[in-house]
Amino acid sequence: MAPAFRLSLKAKASDNMSHLMVDFSQEQRILHSLKFLPVPSIPEIDASECLVADNCVTVVWRTPEDDGKIDHYILEYRKTNYEGPPRLKEEHPWMVKEGIKEQEFTLSGLKFDTKFINFRVKACNKAVAGEFSEAVTLETSAFNFSLDAATAHQNLKVEDHSVEWDASGGKVQEIKVRGKENRSRTASPANSPARSIIQSPKRMPSGRSSRDRFTAESYTVLGDTLIDSGQHYWEVTFESDSKAFIVGVAYRTMGKFDQLGKTNASWCLHLNNWLQVSFTAKHNNKAKVLDMSVPERIGVYCNYNEGHLAFYNAKTKQLIHSFKTKFTQPVLPAFMVWCGSFVVQTGIQVPSAVKSLQKRNSGTSSSNASLT
Numbered sequence: 001m002a003p004a005f006r007l008s009l010k011a012k013a014s015d016n017m018s019h020l021m022v023d024f025s026q027e028q029r030i031l032h033s034l035k036f037l038p039v040p041s042i043p044e045i046d047a048s049e050c051l052v053a054d055n056c057v058t059v060v061w062r063t064p065e066d067d068g069k070i071d072h073y074i075l076e077y078r079k080t081n082y083e084g085p086p087r088l089k090e091e092h093p094w095m096v097k098e099g100i101k102e103q104e105f106t107l108s109g110l111k112f113d114t115k116f117i118n119f120r121v122k123a124c125n126k127a128v129a130g131e132f133s134e135a136v137t138l139e140t141s142a143f144n145f146s147l148d149a150a151t152a153h154q155n156l157k158v159e160d161h162s163v164e165w166d167a168s169g170g171k172v173q174e175i176k177v178r179g180k181e182n183r184s185r186t187a188s189p190a191n192s193p194a195r196s197i198i199q200s201p202k203r204m205p206s207g208r209s210s211r212d213r214f215t216a217e218s219y220t221v222l223g224d225t226l227i228d229s230g231q232h233y234w235e236v237t238f239e240s241d242s243k244a245f246i247v248g249v250a251y252r253t254m255g256k257f258d259q260l261g262k263t264n265a266s267w268c269l270h271l272n273n274w275l276q277v278s279f280t281a282k283h284n285n286k287a288k289v290l291d292m293s294v295p296e297r298i299g300v301y302c303n304y305n306e307g308h309l310a311f312y313n314a315k316t317k318q319l320i321h322s323f324k325t326k327f328t329q330p331v332l333p334a335f336m337v338w339c340g341s342f343v344v345q346t347g348i349q350v351p352s353a354v355k356s357l358q359k360r361n362s363g364t365s366s367s368n369a370s371l372t
Contacts, residue, residue: 036127037069037125037128038069039130040063040067040069040070040122040123040124040125040128040129040130041063041065041067041123041130042063042064042131042132043063043103043122043130043133044061044063044064044133044134045059045060045120045134045136046061046062047136047138049104050136050138052138052139052349053349053352054351055109055112055347055348056107056108056109056110057077057106057107057117057140058106058107059075059077059107059119059136060104061103062103069126070123070125071126072098072124073100073103073122073123073124074097074098074100074122075100075105075119075120075121076094076095076097076119076121076132077094077095077097077107077119077120078090078093078094078095078117078118079113079114079116079117079118079140080092080114080116080117080118080137081114081115082116083115083116083137083139084137086120086135086137092114112347112349113144113347114140115139115140115141116137116138116139116140117137117140118136119136119137119138120132120133120135120136121133141349142233142346142347142348142349143227143232143233143346143347143348144225144346144347145223145224145234145333145346146225146346147160147161147163147222147223148221148222148332149221150213151212151214151220151221152213152220152221153218153220154213155169156219156221156337157169158221161343161344161345161346162341162343162344163221163335163337163341163343164341165219165242165338167339213256215256215257216257217259218257218259218260219336219337219338220246220335221334221336222250222252222332222333222335223332223333223344224332225333226252226332227302227304227330227331228330229305230303230304230305231301231303231304232302232304233299233300233302233348233349233350233351234299234300234344234345234346234348235299235314235344235345235348236298236300236342236343236344236345237296237342237343237345238271238340238341238342238343239337239341239342240294241273241340242273242338242339242340242342243272243273243274243338243339244271244272244273244274244336244337244338244339245271245336245337245340246260246269246270246334246335246336246337247268247269247298247300247311247334247335248260248261248266248267248282248334249266249267249268249300249309249331249332249334250266250267250268250331250332250334251265251266251330251331252330252331252332253329254266254334259336260334261282261283261285261287262284262285263284264283264284266283267282267309267323267325268283268334269281269282269311269320269321270282271294274338274339279292279294281311281321281323283323283325290320290321295313295314295315295316295318295320297315298311298312298314298320299311299312299313299314299317301358302331303358307325307327308323308324308358309322309323309325310322312354317353317357319357319361322361
């Protein structure tokens, strides 16, 4: 690349011819005529104008003075569970969005698996980038939970947020248990009654122990996070050719032999693809046939304080069915699958469309009494 200017290095003799000089006058004129771009001003994020909704965040900022030389902005964001200014060390790295031309930007399709997100922005011109703005922390609360493998039926293979039916699961487990029992019988006096360990009554097992996992024909698994207040939403996508699938909520005290929807401890939707196809809402062994096509993804809305449980087509936000009740205990997300699989999506805010539908249908929603 050619330089911006060249030194002419023209020799010039002094009047008395005592020494020679180099003439820089032309270069001086060129240098004086150059105009350098200033460093862009530091933007300010306007937290009052920022918006968090539907798992999207719109960040709005402004510059202290009108700088027409700004070419674009760079936005950085980082997930965190700490409110206030960003900490030096965080579990999550800064993520970057470059080439932003306007003084606002919307991040969409986010999973809100932390309580907050830090944001900062800087302005850039054609030559240099300015300093980052003071970081702003926005709240991104949503319902997050995992599947509690300790509650899962032995025929259910639980991995993170997915479950797959495994016909050999119970048999493999039974073989392992028998093997352990045989080894313990041939062990030395360490297995004698005098050496047996008695659990202190003060040490209660956390959650369900393995002996309390669902069994028999209750192919069930529960979430690991109790709902005891507030509004929450999650979605589930199931394999369309599953022979049976259930989604809903249940009390933690639900018996290990109990099936979802067949006692007063659970509320659910039940899809049956075996022998005779049916799609029903169930509670306390009562069922209501749902005359609609089964969506590929189902959204579950739970307003614990209002005793409202509703199911939606997650794509269109069409209401499928709703229960109106009074929860007497905290509830857990509950699922059942037979000869199939499903995946749960968490970290989702209650969609704006669902909030609007809840207000509109509050006086006309289906209730437990309507189940026949």
